[in-house]
Amino acid sequence: MSRTLAIIKPDATERHLIGHITNRIERARFKIVEMRIVHLTDEQAREFYAVHADKPFINDLVAFMTSGPVVPMALEKENAVEDFRTLIGATNPENAACGTIRWEIGRNIEKNSVHGSDSDENAAREIAFFFGD
Numbered sequence: 001m002s003r004t005l006a007i008i009k010p011d012a013t014e015r016h017l018i019g020h021i022t023n024r025i026e027r028a029r030f031k032i033v034e035m036r037i038v039h040l041t042d043e044q045a046r047e048f049y050a051v052h053a054d055k056p057f058i059n060d061l062v063a064f065m066t067s068g069p070v071v072p073m074a075l076e077k078e079n080a081v082e083d084f085r086t087l088i089g090a091t092n093p094e095n096a097a098c099g100t101i102r103w104e105i106g107r108n109i110e111k112n113s114v115h116g117s118d119s120d121e122n123a124a125r126e127i128a129f130f131f132g133d
């Protein structure tokens with residue numbers, strides 16, 4: 001078993017899609033082992049997305065991620081990181097594979113409804129960020 005960190009982003013919580021997304025996650029055989037609803041501060045969003053600190057879109061991304069509640073979750077499954085990235089699809093919903101969560105409900109490259117860790121190392125760091133060790 002391995003773990004990944006998922007976040008339901010503000011564009012999805014605003015549209016009352018928490019239940020829809022958690023349902024899709026459970027139907028894909030992920031076990032939700034931790035879950036909270038939080039409103040990130042500017043400082044927390046910058047820390048979480050520190051790898052993107054130098055990107056041109058960082059200020060917009062932080063503004064978006066602090067614009068409403070988000071739902072971080074620790075998910076458990078064999079091959080959790082890769083399988084969850086498969087379930088959510090490409091960063092830009094326009095390029096996301098048919099049937100993926102971003103294809104279904106993502107609005108654009110920024111407001112793409114869900115986050116998924118991109119490696120086991122980052123999953124551990126991101127789970128600790130929200131839920132401790």
Ligand code: ATP
Nearest residue numbers: 052057061090091109110111112114115116117118
């Ligand atoms: P996430 O880390 O949220 O799972 P990702 O790994 O698919 O997404 P990253 O490259 O890590 O994509 O980008 C992090 C987030 O920054 C994206 O999910 C999106 O919300 C935003 N983002 C990425 N690229 C752009 C861009 N070119 N313009 C605006 N926002 C962007």
Ligand code: MG
Nearest residue numbers: 115116117118
């Ligand atoms: Mg990423």
